[in-house]
Amino acid sequence: MKNAMKLLLAGAALAALLAPANADDKPKxxxxxxxxxxxxxxxxxxxxxxxxxxxxxxxxxxxxxxxxxxxxxxxxxxxxxxxxxxxxxxxxxxxxxxxxxxxxxxxxxxxxxxxxxxxxxxxxxxxxxxxxxxxxxxxxxxESWMFYSKEAFEKAGIASEPKSWDEFFAAMDKLKAAGILPIAWGGQAWQETKVFNMILLSQAGIDGFLKIYVDKDTSPASMEAIKKTLTILGRMRAYVDEGAPGRNWNDATAMVITAKAGVQFMGDWAKGEFTVAGKVPGKDYGCMILPESEGMVFxxxxxxxxxxxxxxxxxxxxxxxxxxxxxxxxxxxxxxxxxxxxxxxxxxxxxxxxxxxxxxxxxAGKIVPDQAIILTPQQAGALADYVDAFWSNPSANVDEEVAKFPSIFQ
Missing domain, CATH: 3.40.190.10 (Periplasmic binding protein-like II)
Structure with missing residues (x-):
């Protein structure tokens, strides 16, 4: 009897081990x-x-x-x-x-x-x-990418990627003359801030960028880089459509995918949208680091x-x-x-x-961290508010805005 009981218990134990796990045991x-x-x-x-x-x-x-x-x-x-x-x-x-x-x-x-x-x-x-x-x-x-429509560039007669900001704005003029929206702009503070940072890296360089955000440097050299950045950013307003405010980044990407717009400034996650649409880099669209930039924000x-x-x-x-x-x-x-x-x-x-x-x-180490990595959430928020306020005010005085910049670190 005892042996039979042992066999029964052993069989039950083995059955429990071999039984499929209950759905409730799945890691949820x-x-x-x-x-x-x-x-x-x-x-x-x-x-x-x-x-x-x-x-x-x-x-x-x-x-x-x-x-x-x-x-x-x-x-x-x-x-x-x-x-x-x-x-x-x-x-x-x-x-x-x-x-x-x-x-x-x-x-x-x-x-x-x-x-x-x-x-x-x-x-x-x-x-x-x-x-x-x-x-x-x-x-x-x-995050320092400019994606562009090969079709739009061809229609506008833009033969090569702009290597300087002067060449960039000349290309934007060609797109406008061809009846193509030059810049697909995502009018949200976080997107505007990323464009600000892309431009800043092109003007301050890697060491200068880090001095500003890591060391909170407000020397004349750093503030001159901020001034140049705001000046370039401000010039972009003339190439953006009235529907830009509040636009999601992927909706802006779609405008480049369909050649309704020439370029978009965005992190390389935008490539995922091109991929879903069946577009091939180098064939249907191009990707380049911003003009005059020696590296990229990551x-x-x-x-x-x-x-x-x-x-x-x-x-x-x-x-x-x-x-x-x-x-x-x-x-x-x-x-x-x-x-x-x-x-x-x-x-x-x-x-x-x-x-x-x-x-x-x-x-190659030619990278600098996004502000979300090296600034506190409060400072990053202040930076986004600062850039958004500047972008939203076409009559903003650049020198006055430069003087306000150090306040984001307080």
Whole structure:
């Protein structure tokens, strides 16, 4: 009888081990991002598909607009109902939540994956706090790009990429004369600020750019670079349409894709929109670093993982961190989104011509960080307000605006 009971129990135990896992045991992840455009959604789906392939259950909480997604996330944190993971920009902003003890470290995942060996040291330092890893990076973006329509340039008789700002404005005049909108402008403060930074790098150089944003330098040389930047930015108003205010960046990209506009200034995530539309770099559109610029501004995305008090959520967070840093996922994600993989050991041969250009600049160290990485959220917000106020006021006096610039660091 005892032997029979032992066999019965053993059989039951074996059956339990062999039985398929209950659906409720699946790691469930509610993932909050601002990735809602065609290219962004396609890239996010790369991560989602692999997460589900590994047994996870995905709930999408994407909200259009980075600012809107951030505001919703903060409300969820305050309400004690955070999502499983949140897309964030590497830098000082996520560091604030980490310092407040609101985020889970993912040290064990990072150690198992040897992230310290496969990530650029700068990036690894940004995702680590007090010796612990909290963020899983998805990819880096160059932000100093000018995308242009080959069809529009041909119609306007523009034979080559402008190498100086004088050549740039001459090209814009040709587009206007041909009845083509010169600049597809996204009239939102964050987009305007990125254009400001692109121009500033072309006027201040890498060292000068870093002096201004890292050292908060207000010397005559730095302020002269700000003056030149505002002057160039102000000249662009004459080449923008009346429908620009409030326009989303991907809608501006669509104007270049359809040759309704000549150029757009945007981060290389705009390539994802061209890809979705079936457009090929070098054939249908061009990508160039801004005139007179010796490098590019960069930004990097990642996921962080809020403390939820739920052990099953911890399991989902670790699985998502593993998926995000998978070498094949990094490449496939970057191809869809137009970014550059963060891992240094991936097969980069699959990247397009634009990404290869960006990769060369990053490898050569000809990069400077976006303000979201090196400024506090308050300072970054003040910068966006400053640029938006200038752009929105065609009668603004450049010298007076230069004098106001140092106030953004206060």
């Amino acid at each position: 992840a509610e993932v909050m991002t601002s990735w809602t455009s065609g290219g962004e959604a396609a890239a996010l789906n790369i991560i989602r598909s692999e997460f589900e392939k590994r047994g996870g259950e995905w709930e999408d909480s994407s909200i259009a607009g980075f600012g809107a997604a951030d505001a919703a996330f903060q409300n969820r944190i305050v309400a004690g109902d955070p999502p499983t993971a949140k897309q964030v920009v590497i830098g000082l902003d996520p560091a604030e939540f980490i310092k407040q003890g609101l985020m889970n470290p993912i040290d064990d995942v990072a150690a198992a994956g040897k992230w310290a060996d496969v990530l650029p040291k700068t990036i690894y330092d940004f995702i680590s706090h007090d010796g612990k890893v909290f963020l899983s990076p998805t990819g880096a973006h160059g 930004i990097a995305d990642s996921f962080d993982y809020p403390k939820t008090g739920d052990a099953s959520q911890d399991k989902a967070q670790k699985l998502l961190a593993e998926v995000v840093m998978d070498p094949e996922v990094q490449v496939a994600f970057s191809i869809k989104k137009g970014s550059i993989p963060m891992r240094t050991d991936v097969d980069k041969s699959q990247l397009d011509a634009c990404s290869q250009k960006g990769l060369e600049l990053m490898s």
